[in-house]
Amino acid sequence: MTSTLIVTGSPSSSSRTHRLAGLLRDKLTALDVPSSILDLRTLPAEDLLHARFDAPRIVEALGQVAAASSVVFATPVYKAAYSGLLKTFLDILPQFGLRDKVVFPLATGGTFAHVLAVDYALRPVLSSLDPLHVVSGLFVLDKHILVQDDGSVTLDSEFAPRFDLTIGSFAQAIRRAGLLHPPASHGALAAVG
Amino acid sequence: MTSTLIVTGSPSSSSRTHRLAGLLRDKLTALDVPSSILDLRTLPAEDLLHARFDAPRIVEALGQVAAASSVVFATPVYKAAYSGLLKTFLDILPQFGLRDKVVFPLATGGTFAHVLAVDYALRPVLSSLDPLHVVSGLFVLDKHILVQDDGSVTLDSEFAPRFDLTIGSFAQAIRRAGLLHPPASHGALAAVG
Amino acid sequence: MTSTLIVTGSPSSSSRTHRLAGLLRDKLTALDVPSSILDLRTLPAEDLLHARFDAPRIVEALGQVAAASSVVFATPVYKAAYSGLLKTFLDILPQFGLRDKVVFPLATGGTFAHVLAVDYALRPVLSSLDPLHVVSGLFVLDKHILVQDDGSVTLDSEFAPRFDLTIGSFAQAIRRAGLLHPPASHGALAAVG
Amino acid sequence: MTSTLIVTGSPSSSSRTHRLAGLLRDKLTALDVPSSILDLRTLPAEDLLHARFDAPRIVEALGQVAAASSVVFATPVYKAAYSGLLKTFLDILPQFGLRDKVVFPLATGGTFAHVLAVDYALRPVLSSLDPLHVVSGLFVLDKHILVQDDGSVTLDSEFAPRFDLTIGSFAQAIRRAGLLHPPASHGALAAVG
Numbered sequence: 001m002t003s004t005l006i007v008t009g010s011p012s013s014s015s016r017t018h019r020l021a022g023l024l025r026d027k028l029t030a031l032d033v034p035s036s037i038l039d040l041r042t043l044p045a046e047d048l049l050h051a052r053f054d055a056p057r058i059v060e061a062l063g064q065v066a067a068a069s070s071v072v073f074a075t076p077v078y079k080a081a082y083s084g085l086l087k088t089f090l091d092i093l094p095q096f097g098l099r100d101k102v103v104f105p106l107a108t109g110g111t112f113a114h115v116l117a118v119d120y121a122l123r124p125v126l127s128s129l130d131p132l133h134v135v136s137g138l139f140v141l142d143k144h145i146l147v148q149d150d151g152s153v154t155l156d157s158e159f160a161p162r163f164d165l166t167i168g169s170f171a172q173a174i175r176r177a178g179l180l181h182p183p184a185s186h187g188a189l190a191a192v193g
Numbered sequence: 194m195t196s197t198l199i200v201t202g203s204p205s206s207s208s209r210t211h212r213l214a215g216l217l218r219d220k221l222t223a224l225d226v227p228s229s230i231l232d233l234r235t236l237p238a239e240d241l242l243h244a245r246f247d248a249p250r251i252v253e254a255l256g257q258v259a260a261a262s263s264v265v266f267a268t269p270v271y272k273a274a275y276s277g278l279l280k281t282f283l284d285i286l287p288q289f290g291l292r293d294k295v296v297f298p299l300a301t302g303g304t305f306a307h308v309l310a311v312d313y314a315l316r317p318v319l320s321s322l323d324p325l326h327v328v329s330g331l332f333v334l335d336k337h338i339l340v341q342d343d344g345s346v347t348l349d350s351e352f353a354p355r356f357d358l359t360i361g362s363f364a365q366a367i368r369r370a371g372l373l374h375p376p377a378s379h380g381a382l383a384a385v386g
Numbered sequence: 387m388t389s390t391l392i393v394t395g396s397p398s399s400s401s402r403t404h405r406l407a408g409l410l411r412d413k414l415t416a417l418d419v420p421s422s423i424l425d426l427r428t429l430p431a432e433d434l435l436h437a438r439f440d441a442p443r444i445v446e447a448l449g450q451v452a453a454a455s456s457v458v459f460a461t462p463v464y465k466a467a468y469s470g471l472l473k474t475f476l477d478i479l480p481q482f483g484l485r486d487k488v489v490f491p492l493a494t495g496g497t498f499a500h501v502l503a504v505d506y507a508l509r510p511v512l513s514s515l516d517p518l519h520v521v522s523g524l525f526v527l528d529k530h531i532l533v534q535d536d537g538s539v540t541l542d543s544e545f546a547p548r549f550d551l552t553i554g555s556f557a558q559a560i561r562r563a564g565l566l567h568p569p570a571s572h573g574a575l576a577a578v579g
Numbered sequence: 580m581t582s583t584l585i586v587t588g589s590p591s592s593s594s595r596t597h598r599l600a601g602l603l604r605d606k607l608t609a610l611d612v613p614s615s616i617l618d619l620r621t622l623p624a625e626d627l628l629h630a631r632f633d634a635p636r637i638v639e640a641l642g643q644v645a646a647a648s649s650v651v652f653a654t655p656v657y658k659a660a661y662s663g664l665l666k667t668f669l670d671i672l673p674q675f676g677l678r679d680k681v682v683f684p685l686a687t688g689g690t691f692a693h694v695l696a697v698d699y700a701l702r703p704v705l706s707s708l709d710p711l712h713v714v715s716g717l718f719v720l721d722k723h724i725l726v727q728d729d730g731s732v733t734l735d736s737e738f739a740p741r742f743d744l745t746i747g748s749f750a751q752a753i754r755r756a757g758l759l760h761p762p763a764s765h766g767a768l769a770a771v772g
Contacts, residue, residue: 011244011284045239049278051204080321080695081314084281085242091204091271113694116659119510120699121274121314127505128273133519133559173519176562273502308499309466312703313506320698326712326752366712369755397630397670431625435664437590466707467700470667471628477590477657507660507700514659 004028004035004174005068009075009086011041016145017076017108019153024072024106024167031171035072038064040089048088058092065093070102070174073126077109077139081121090125098129102177104170105137108145115139135173138166197221197228197367198261202268202279204234209338210269210301212346217265217299217360224364228265231257233282241281251285258286263295263367266319270302270332274314283318291322295370297363298330301338308332328366331359390414390421390560391454395461395472397427402531403462403494405539410458410492410553417557421458424450426475434474444478451479456488456560459512463495463525467507476511484515488563490556491523494531501525521559524552583607583614583753584647588654588665590620595724596655596687598732603651603685603746610750614651617643619668627667637671644672649681649753652705656688656718660700669704677708681756683749684716687724694718714752717745 006024010017021037028035038061040048047055053062065071073090075082105122107114118137126134144159155163199217203210214230221228231254233241240248246255258264266283268275298315300307311330319327337352348356392410396403407423414421424447426434433441439448451457459476461468491508493500504523512520530545541549585603589596600616607614617640619627626634632641644650652669654661684701686693697716705713723738734742 011242011281013243041243045242049204049238049242049281050206050234078284079280079286079318080698081280081318084277084279084284086277087272087274087280088204088242088277091277093272112691115692116510116695116699119513119659120317120506120695123509123513124313124502124505125272125274127509127522130522133521135519136513136516273505305498306501309502309506309703312466312706313502313699316702316706317695317698320702320715323715326714328712329706329709397628397667399629427629431628435590435624435628435667436592436620464670465666465672465704467666467704470663470665470670472663473658473660473666474590474628474663477663479658506703510699511658511660 003068004033004070004072005064006035006037006072006074007040007065007086007089008037009040009073009083009089011083011085012076013041015041015076016142016147016153017074019147019151020106020108020140020145021072021074023153023155024074027164027167028171031167033070033171033174036064040085043089048085048092051088051092053092061089062093062097065097068101069178070104070170071098072104072106072170073122074106074108075122077107077114077117080114081117082107082125087125090129093129096130098126098131100132100177102170102173103131103134105134106140107137108140108142110142112141132177133173135170136166138163196261197226197263197265198257199228199230199265199267200233200258200279200282201230202233202266202276202282204276204278205269206234208234208269209335209340209346210267212340212344213299213301213333213338214265214267216346216348217267220357220360221364224360226263226364226367229257233278236282241278241285244281244285246285254282255286255290258290261294262371263297263363264291265297265299265363266315267299267301268315270300270307270310273307274310275300275318280318283322286322289323291319291324293325293370295363295366296324296327298327299333300330301333301335303335305334325370326366328363329359331356389454390419390456390458391450392421392423392458392460393426393451393472393475394423395426395459395469395475397469397471398462399427401427401462402528402533402539403460405533405537406492406494406526406531407458407460409539409541410460413550413553414557417553419456419557419560422450426471429475434471434478437474437478439478447475448479448483451483454487455564456490456556457484458490458492458556459508460492460494461508463493463500463503466500467503468493468511473511476515479515482516484512484517486518486563488556488559489517489520491520493523493525494528495525496528498527518563519559521556522552524549582647583612583649583651584643585614585616585651585653586619586644586665586668587616588619588652588662588668590662590664591655592620594620594655595721595726595732596653598726598730599685599687599719599724600651600653602732602734603653606743606746607750610746612649612750612753615643619664622668627664627671630667630671632671640668641672641676644676647680648757649683649749650677651683651685651749652701653685653687654701656686656693656696659693660696661686661704666704669708672708675709677705677710679711679756681749681752682710682713684713685719686716687719687721689721691720711756712752714749715745717742
């Protein structure tokens with residue numbers, strides 16, 4: 001049994017990043033990868049900012065990360081890096097809090113000038129948590145994210161194929177990782193076991 | 194008139210980083226550079242985490258940065274980078290929020306393995322805010338910070354000279370910057386005005 | 387059939403980095419992972435520095451990378467980053483020159499203060515080449531590398547277990563990658579096919 | 580007396596980066612800042628790649644850096660970072676080879692996606708050389724650089740003002756630095772001496 005946790009770190013209540021996480025969850029479901037979303041904005045702010053490791057909601061959130069076999073970290077790019085909100089959560093993860101996990105860095109931003117923030121800012125921090133595999137990250141320009149009337153989002157036709165391709169690689173990496181950690185019984189690879 | 198704001202971004206109430214800021218303030222005072230401390234831990238957590246630019250305490254804190262001619266950003270190193278608490282504050286600064294200011298990055302940590310976090314993580318974010326001059330940063334190992342009975346700190350004799358040297362360079366950079374922005378009338382350079 | 391190319395980028399003829407590559411090759415052989423070494427110092431300097439993609443030895447070296455299913459990039463840390471020699475070679479790789487490959491970043495240095503150069507400097511550059519998987523990197527302090535009378539090296543007993551563990555993870559990642567790319571028939575996993 | 584050295588690190592003989600350096604030299608001259616260009620491509624390739632500190636042309640080039648009070652490092656962006664050619668030269672500079680100098684990082688590239696390479700890749704390396712002041716860097720898109728019939732370049736009208744502004748700030752930083760290091764006798768500040 002494997003599952004993916006999608007952690008979203010936008011401070012905004014009407015966040016494109018958070019909505020994109022919903023689309024990602026649907027895509028993963030279609031690929032037979034069960035996933036759930038942890039919106040950091042819903043955690044008690046003071047517990048998070050003051051690093052109260054033993055506050056109930058923090059304990060629960062840390063447990064969700066520990067239980068997941070793969071984790072997506074989704075963040076808007078502010079000031080050439082990940083959001084402070086996301087970092088407050090990464091700060092309270094255990095030293096090797098991503099060990100044996102497959103990790104997918106996902107960023108959104110208003111300008112292409114921030115693309116490298118994924119690999120120069122977010123990836124080194126994730127690497128410090130000793131993950132099994134940080135797959136290729138993705139930077140999504142705000143203009144590619146189309147908000148629908150019901151609040152959900154779609155991607156425009158220019159960017160959608162790239163998004164699908166990257167998620168496919170992530171799903172494949174999850175399967176590969178699972179193969180060597182029995183019980184391995186996912187999708188197209190089930191016949192291998 | 195110039196003044197230095199020392200922003201501290203440790204989530205801990207008994208923080209070495211925050212105590213070191215007190216020592217820094219005393220040193221700057223001795224160099225005739227007036228300074229004050231802004232402890233981000235005292236700001237309302239939810240206003241900060243949810244980026245409420247118009248909350249009274251946030252407005253006040255942003256005003257302190259705007260009014261300062263130089264700013265120190267002091268942070269513990271967590272997960273190979275600055276603290277999430279510090280980043281939540283940097284996130285709400287205006288796009289060019291450090292324009293015309295002299296900036297000093299100051300980090301504390303338990304291991305030398307984190308030294309490069311100053312130049313690879315903190316400095317690029319500060320640079321994105323269009324500062325006049327980000328001076329050489331300083332990384333202080335926890336073991337060099339000696340907590341006294343009254344809660345204040347001193348630095349051990351091995352590290353103290355380096356600390357003094359770096360602060361001296363910072364003070365000099367502040368004076369140099371002031372020189373071209375009349376009225377320049379500080380300390381040893383007062384005769385210039 | 388898979389093979390690993392170990393690219394070494396030290397400008398010194400008596401390099402610890404290059405000697406460490408010899409030890410790594412022996413370890414990989416013991417794990418049933420065939421490997422060979424490409425010492426960038428042996429390439430014609432002007433062809434490399436002037437980016438002559440069509441010079442015979444450059445063509446040959448690029449072919450070695452293209453043919454490998456996994457690549458180690460070994461470099462001393464100079465000035466807080468990988469060597470210029472290594473970067474001249476990375477510069478002439480095709481835009482997606484590490485696609486579908488498993489990559490292992492390996493650095494040597496004289497001080498722990500340079501550890502983060504692996505994740506903040508080398509890894510982002512490798513990531514830009516679209517690798518399948520950049521595994522956890524390794525930073526080896528010069529003092530752990532013991533040069534023997536015959537010029538080969540061993541690692542001291544403090545560091546050797548960490549080296550073996552990291553190489554084991556690299557070998558495992560190579561096997562996992564191969565599994566989804568038939569024919570997959572390596573080592574302990576042969577029974578899976 | 581102050582002087583600026585413009586170091587160019589493009590491996591190409593028809594480099595936009597190198598041509599841009601010529602324009603920069605003319606602009607600095609117009610601002611009363613004497614400057615000269617060091618094209619790393621003209622140094623003996625093997626001496627550079629094998630780090631022969633005592634080769635005559637290398638000794639001479641290192642002397643040019645040592646004698647300059649300010650240095651521009653101009654590089655194309657390849658693989659999300661500075662060129663290998665530039666890094667081979669930075670590698671042979673002394674440990675504190677930029678001490679007391681004002682430094683200007685200048686990069687060229689084909690896509691905005693590489694903008695952050697200036698602050699995340701080049702600036703940390705320059706910072707490790709203990710400079711007095713690394714001013715705001717500049718990233719110039721290839722498309723803004725217009726090559727004239729005589730091989731010189733101009734900038735298009737969209738980008739030219741930004742280039743002039745940045746060079747003006749650099750010149751101002753050079754003057755400020757000179758002020759506190761006698762003999763200080765530049766331009767509008769001559770009265771200070």
